[in-house]
Amino acid sequence: MQNQIKYTLILMLLASSTFFAQERTKDTLDPEVVNVVKPYTPTISDAFKIKETPTLDDATTTTKKEVKYNIFSIPVASTFTPAKGKAASVNKAKQDKLYDNYASLGVGNYTTVLGEVYLNHELGRGETVGGYLSYHSSGGGIEGLQVDDNFMDINLNANYTKKERDYSWSVDGGGLYKNYNWYGLPKDFFLDEVADTLDVGHSYTGVNIGGKIKFEDSYFKQATVRFRRFGDNQGSGENRLVVKGNVDVPIQDEIISTKVTLDYLGGSFDRSYFVNEELKYGNFNIGIAPQYQLTQDDLTLNLGVSLFYLNNTESGDNDIFIYPNITASYRLVDELLIAYGGIEGGLIQNSYENFVDQNPFVSPTLFITPTDQQYNVHAGIKGKLSNSMSYNVNARYFADRSKALFKSNAVFSDATEDYQMGNSYDVVYDDLKTFAFSGELSVDVNRNFKLGAKAEFFAYNTKDASEPWNLPDITGSLFVDYQIDEHWFAGANLFFVGERKDQFFEVGTLVLPDPQTVTLDSYFDANAHVGYRITDQISAFAKVNNIANQNYQRWFNYPVQGFQFLIGATYQFDF
Numbered sequence: 001m002q003n004q005i006k007y008t009l010i011l012m013l014l015a016s017s018t019f020f021a022q023e024r025t026k027d028t029l030d031p032e033v034v035n036v037v038k039p040y041t042p043t044i045s046d047a048f049k050i051k052e053t054p055t056l057d058d059a060t061t062t063t064k065k066e067v068k069y070n071i072f073s074i075p076v077a078s079t080f081t082p083a084k085g086k087a088a089s090v091n092k093a094k095q096d097k098l099y100d101n102y103a104s105l106g107v108g109n110y111t112t113v114l115g116e117v118y119l120n121h122e123l124g125r126g127e128t129v130g131g132y133l134s135y136h137s138s139g140g141g142i143e144g145l146q147v148d149d150n151f152m153d154i155n156l157n158a159n160y161t162k163k164e165r166d167y168s169w170s171v172d173g174g175g176l177y178k179n180y181n182w183y184g185l186p187k188d189f190f191l192d193e194v195a196d197t198l199d200v201g202h203s204y205t206g207v208n209i210g211g212k213i214k215f216e217d218s219y220f221k222q223a224t225v226r227f228r229r230f231g232d233n234q235g236s237g238e239n240r241l242v243v244k245g246n247v248d249v250p251i252q253d254e255i256i257s258t259k260v261t262l263d264y265l266g267g268s269f270d271r272s273y274f275v276n277e278e279l280k281y282g283n284f285n286i287g288i289a290p291q292y293q294l295t296q297d298d299l300t301l302n303l304g305v306s307l308f309y310l311n312n313t314e315s316g317d318n319d320i321f322i323y324p325n326i327t328a329s330y331r332l333v334d335e336l337l338i339a340y341g342g343i344e345g346g347l348i349q350n351s352y353e354n355f356v357d358q359n360p361f362v363s364p365t366l367f368i369t370p371t372d373q374q375y376n377v378h379a380g381i382k383g384k385l386s387n388s389m390s391y392n393v394n395a396r397y398f399a400d401r402s403k404a405l406f407k408s409n410a411v412f413s414d415a416t417e418d419y420q421m422g423n424s425y426d427v428v429y430d431d432l433k434t435f436a437f438s439g440e441l442s443v444d445v446n447r448n449f450k451l452g453a454k455a456e457f458f459a460y461n462t463k464d465a466s467e468p469w470n471l472p473d474i475t476g477s478l479f480v481d482y483q484i485d486e487h488w489f490a491g492a493n494l495f496f497v498g499e500r501k502d503q504f505f506e507v508g509t510l511v512l513p514d515p516q517t518v519t520l521d522s523y524f525d526a527n528a529h530v531g532y533r534i535t536d537q538i539s540a541f542a543k544v545n546n547i548a549n550q551n552y553q554r555w556f557n558y559p560v561q562g563f564q565f566l567i568g569a570t571y572q573f574d575f
Contacts, residue, residue, distance in 0.1 A: 097536055099537065099572035099573055099574050100119075100120045100121065100122075100574055100575075101118060101119050101120060101121075101572065101573050101574065101575070102116075102117075102118050102570055102571065102572045102573070103115075103116070103117045103118075103570070103571050103573075104116045104117075104568060104569070104570040104571075105568050105569065106541070106543070106566045106567060106568025106569075107566065107567065107568065108543075108564060108565050108566030108567065109563075109564060109565055110138045110139060110140065110141050110561050110564060111137075111138060111139030111140075111141070112136075112137070112138045112139075112564065112566060113135065113136070113137050113138075114135070114136050114566060114568065115133075115134070115135040115136075116132075116133070116134050116135075117131075117132070117133045118130075118131075118132050119131045119132070121575050126162060126163030126164070126168075127161070127162050127163070128160070128161045129158075129159070129160050129161075130158070130159050130161075131156075131157060131158040131159070132155070132156070132157045132158075132174075133154075133155070133156050133157075134153075134154070134155045135152075135153075135154050136152070136153045136154075137150070137151065137152040137153070138150060138151055138561070140181075140183075141561070142183075142559055142560070142561055142562075143551075143562075144187075144559070145183050145185075145559075146183075146185050146190065146192055146195035146196075147181060147182075147183045147185060147195055147198055147200050148181050148183065148200070148201070149181055149183040150179075150181065151178075151179060151180050151181070151360075152177070152178070152179040153176075153177075153178050153179075154176065154177045154178075155174065155175075155176050156174050156175050156176070157172060157173070157174035158172060158173060158174065159171070159172035159173075160172070166215065166216050166217065166218070167213060167214060167215045167216060167218075168213070168214050169211065169212065169213040169214070170211060170212050171209075171210070171211040172209070172210060172211070173207070173208060173209035173210070174207070174208055175205070175206060175207045175208070176204070176205065176206045176207075177203065177204070177205055178203060178204040178205075178356070178360065179201065179202075179203040179204075180201075180202060180203075180360045180361065181200045181201050181202070182200040182202065182361055182418065182419050182421075182423040182424050183200060183423070183558070184361060184422075184423045184424075184555065184556065184557035184558040185198075185421055185422070185423045185557065186411065186421075186422045186423075186504065186557055187557065189411070189422070190421065198418045198421065199418050200418050200419070200423065202232060202233060202234060202364075202419070203232060203233045204230070204231070204232045204233075204356055204360075205230075205231055205232070205233075206228065206229060206230040206231070206353065207228070207229050208226060208227065208228040208229070209226075209227055210224065210225055210226035210227065211224070211225055212224045212225075219247060219248045219249070219250065220245070220246075220247050220248075221246040221247065221248060222245070222246050223243070223244065223245040223246075224242075224243070224244045224245075225241075225242070225243045225244075226241070226242050227239070227240070227241050228240045228241075228353065230267075230351075230352060230353040230356075232364055234269075234270060234364040235269070235270035235364070236267070236268070236269045236270065236352065236364040237267055237268065238265065238266065238267025238268075238351060238352050238353070239264075239265075239266050239267065240263075240264065240265045240266075240351055240353075241262075241263075241264045242261070242262070242263050242264075243261070243262040243263075244259070244260070244261050244262075245259070245260045246258070246259055246260075247260065249290070254292065255292075256290050256291070256292050257290070257291050257292075257293070258288065258289065258290045258291070259287075259288070259289045259291075260286075260287070260288050260289075261285075261286070261287040261288075261289075262284075262285075262286055262287075263284070263285050263286075263287075263349050264282075264283075264284045265281075265282060265283055265284075265349060265351055265368075266281070266282035266313060267280070267281055267282065267351075267352055267368070268280040268281070269364050269365055269366065270364070271365060272365050272367075273363060273365040273409060273412070273420070273426065274412065274507070276416075279365065279366075279367070280314055281314060281367065281368045281369070282312070282313035282314050283310060283311060283312050283313055283314075283349075283369075283370060284310075284311045284313055285308055285309060285310045285311070285347060285349070285370070286308070286309045287306060287307065287308040287309075287347065288306075288307050289304060289305070289306040289307070289325055290304055290305065291303065291304030291325060292304065298330055298331035298332075299328070299329075299330050299331075300328065300329045300330075301327075301328045302325075302326065302327045302328065302342075303326055304325035304326065305322065305323065305324060305325055306321075306322070306323040306324075306325045306344075306345065306346055307320070307321070307322055307323075308320070308321040308322075308323075308346075308347040310347065310370065321347055321372060323344065323345030323346055323347075323373075323374070323375070324343045324344060324345060324375065325344050325345070326342050326343050326344070327340070327341070327342030327344070328340065328341060328342060333383070335383060335384050336383045336384055336385075337381060337383045338381065338382050338383050339379075339380075339381050340379070340380055340381070340382065340394075341377075341378060341379035341380065342377075342378060342379075343375055343376065343377045343378075344375070344376045344378075345373050345374055345375045345376060346373050347370055347371075347372060347373070348370060348371040348372075348373055349370050350368055350369065350370060350371060350404055351368065352366065352368060355368075355404070355427060358406070359406050359425055359555065361423075361424055361425050361555060361558060362406070362424065362425045362426070362427065363409055363419045363420075363424035363425065363426060364419075365426070366426065366427050367427065367429075368427070369402055369429065370402070371400055371401070371402050371403055371404060371429075372400070372401040372402055373398060373399070373400050373401075374399045374400070374401055375398060375399055376396060376397075376398035377396065377397045377398065378394055378395065378396040378397075378398075379394065379395060380392065380393050380394025380395065381393055381394075382394075388443060388444050388445055388446075389441070389442070389443050389444075390441075390442045391439070391440065391441050391442075392438075392439070392440040393438070393439045393440070394437075394438055395435075395436070395437045395438075396434075396435070396436045396437075396438075397433070397434070397435050397436075398433070398434055398436075399431075399432075399433045399434075400431070400432050400433075400434070401431050402429040402430075402431070403429060403430055403431065403432040404427050404428075404429060405427070405428050405429070405430060405432075405465065405468065405469040405470065405471070406425050406426075406427060406469060406470045406555075407425065407426055407427075407428050407469040407470070407502065407503055408422065408424075408425055408426075408502050408503055408504060408555075408556045408557070409422060409423075409424045409425060409426045410422060410505045410506060410507045411504075411505070411506040411507065412507055412508060413506065413507065413508030414508055422504065422506075422557070423557065425555065428465065428469065430462050430463055430464050430465040431462070431463035431464070432460060432461070432462055432463070432468060433460070433461040434458060434459070434460055434461075435458070435459045436456060436457065436458050436459075437456070437457045438454065438455065438456040438457070439454070439455055440452070440453070440454040441453050441454075447483070448482065448483035448484075449480075449481070449482050449483070450479075450480070450481045450482075451478075451479070451480050451481075452477075452478070452479050453476075453477070453478045453479075454476065454477050454478075455474070455475070455476040456474065456475045456476070457473070457474050458471065458472065458473050458474065458475075459473070466517065467501035467503075467517060468501070469500075469501060469502060469503070470500045470501070470502055470520075470555070471500060472497050472498040472499065472500050472522075473498045473499060474496070474497075474498035474522075475495075475496065475497055475498065476494075476495070476496040477493065477494065477495050477496070478493065478494040479491070479492070479493040479494075480492050480493070486533070487532055487533045487534075488530070488531070488532055488533075489530070489531050489532075489533070490528070490529065490530040490531070491528065491529050491530075492526070492527065492528040492529070493526075493527050493528075494524060494525070494526045494527075495524060495525045496522070496523070496524040497522060497523055497524075498522045499519055499520060499521065499522050500519075500520045501517060501518070501519060501520070502517075502518050502520060502555075502556040503515050503516065503517055503518065504516045504518055504556070518556060520553055520555075520556060521552065521553075523550055523552035523553075524548070524550070525545070525546055525548075525550070525552075526546070526547040526548055527543070527544065527545045527546070527547065528543070528544050528547065529541060529542065529543040529544070530542055536572075537571060537572045537573060538569065538570070538571055538572075539569065539570050540567075540568070540569045540570075541567070541568055541569070541570065542565070542566070542567045542568075543564075543565065543566040543567075544563070544564065544565045544566075545561075545563075545564040545565075545566075546560065546561065546562055546563055546564055547563065549562045549563040550562075
């Protein structure tokens with residue numbers, strides 16, 4: 001019974017599904033037949049463009065919903081540690097080691113020997129001791145001379161320095177020995193038999209001792225003292241004591257820098273040139289030079305005056321001298337153009353030692369007195385043309401009363417001394433006015449190449465002397481230093497000296513009754529050197545002087561050595 005009911009339900013479901021399928025087919029399918037008469041041919045006008053933004057009539061799409069954002073900030077512990085920045089490494093050149101001491105020795109033609117030793121040793125903190133020794137000699141050999149022309153020059157110095165907290169002080173002392181010959185006999189004036197009897201050798205000796213003290217943060221800045229004893233083997237000798245000090249004197253809110261000088265000189269010669277009588281000289285002078293410096297923007301102005309009191313210890317005469325001491329500089333264009341000028345003056349202390357340094361062929365029969373430089377007016381411009389090139393151009397006009405001039409001594413017919421043959425020099429004095437113009441150029445291309453040049457022109461006006469004896473009308477110099485590479489280095493220099501005037505005359509005969517003015521030709525002297533650094537401590541060098549082999553005369557009847565070469569080595573070291 002149940003199976004019949006089951007089968008009956010299944011048949012009913014099948015019959016109903018068949019009915020609904022037939023009804024749906026009848027609604028969607030059109031049984032009509034469509035006859036196509038002509039195929040459809042579309043045209044451009046039938047096409048239309050769909051709008052990018054279609055128009056919507058649905059109101060629900062035009063209303064935008066408001067959107068709200070809520071950000072929740074939650075702190076998070078970071079474990080990131082950034083690495084520290086490091087500078088980029090640069091390959092540095094190896095720094096040369098500097099040594100405190102050196103010794104140098106060279107030998108050359110004319111039996112020349114040149115040696116130097118410099119020592120400096122630190123004993124403790126701020127405490128040093130040092131010394132210096134120089135030796136220069138030559139066996140001579142200048143062609144055409146009738147007498148010897150060898151020479152020797154030795155200088156020795158020792159020093160001690162101590163630095164304290166608020167000041168430093170030092171003491172030093174030394175000596176010298178010089179040996180020369182009065183070899184400048186007038187050419188073809190004496191027979192060889194006469195020249196062979198002459199002993200033209202003469203020597204100088206000297207000792208000195210002094211000290212210096214310098215203060216920090218004090219009105220009393222520094223002080224120096226120096227005593228010198230100088231003499232020769234002809235019975236001459238002089239003593240000189242010089243004391244100098246710098247003091248800042250406060251006046252209200254300003255500082256006046258003041259220099260104080262005490263200078264004593266005393267000496268004697270066994271005789272004068274023509275008369276066998278002792279010749280003495282001496283003076284004592286005190287100088288004070290206050291100066292005030294005013295600095296405003298690019299202007300620096302120094303206003304001062306120099307006062308000197310002079311006492312002639314031999315004659316007892318006293319004099320007071322007053323000199324201007326005014327200088328100024330103004331930066332027109334930073335470091336590129338600086339204008340400067342001033343007017344100054346001073347009392348110049350002449351001495352036997354100073355004259356020998358300038359001309360070792362003077363006779364031991366000099367009259368020595370100070371030079372009164374009444375004024376020295378100067379003006380110029382200096383600056384830089386580039387970072388490696390600088391210049392300096394200036395003009396000067398100065399007046400010297402009792403200016404010391406070197407002039408050849410006369411040939412003395414009744415000569416009893418070997419320097420009375422016209423082969424020595426005297427010192428004469430005259431009032432001289434000088435105009436000078438100079439220009440200087442310096443080029444530092446880099447630390448390995450340097451070049452410099454300087455030229456000076458002079459015009460003189462004498463009062464009593466017929467000529468400005470032995471003063472050149474033009475001088476010039478040029479130097480070059482070049483570090484070729486780590487081992488090789490070289491350099492050269494050139495000196496030029498214009499014409500000078502001197503005098504030749506004879507006393508006691510009728511051969512030359514009137515003095516004869518002679519002209520010394522201008523000359524140039526070219527020198528060069530080259531060296532090779534073998535190690536950090538040892539280097540070898542070679543030098544050549546008077547490359548053009550000029551037989552010029554530095555002084556009348558005193559020709560110089562010709563072409564000279566020198567080879568040697570230098571050793572640097574530390575204790």
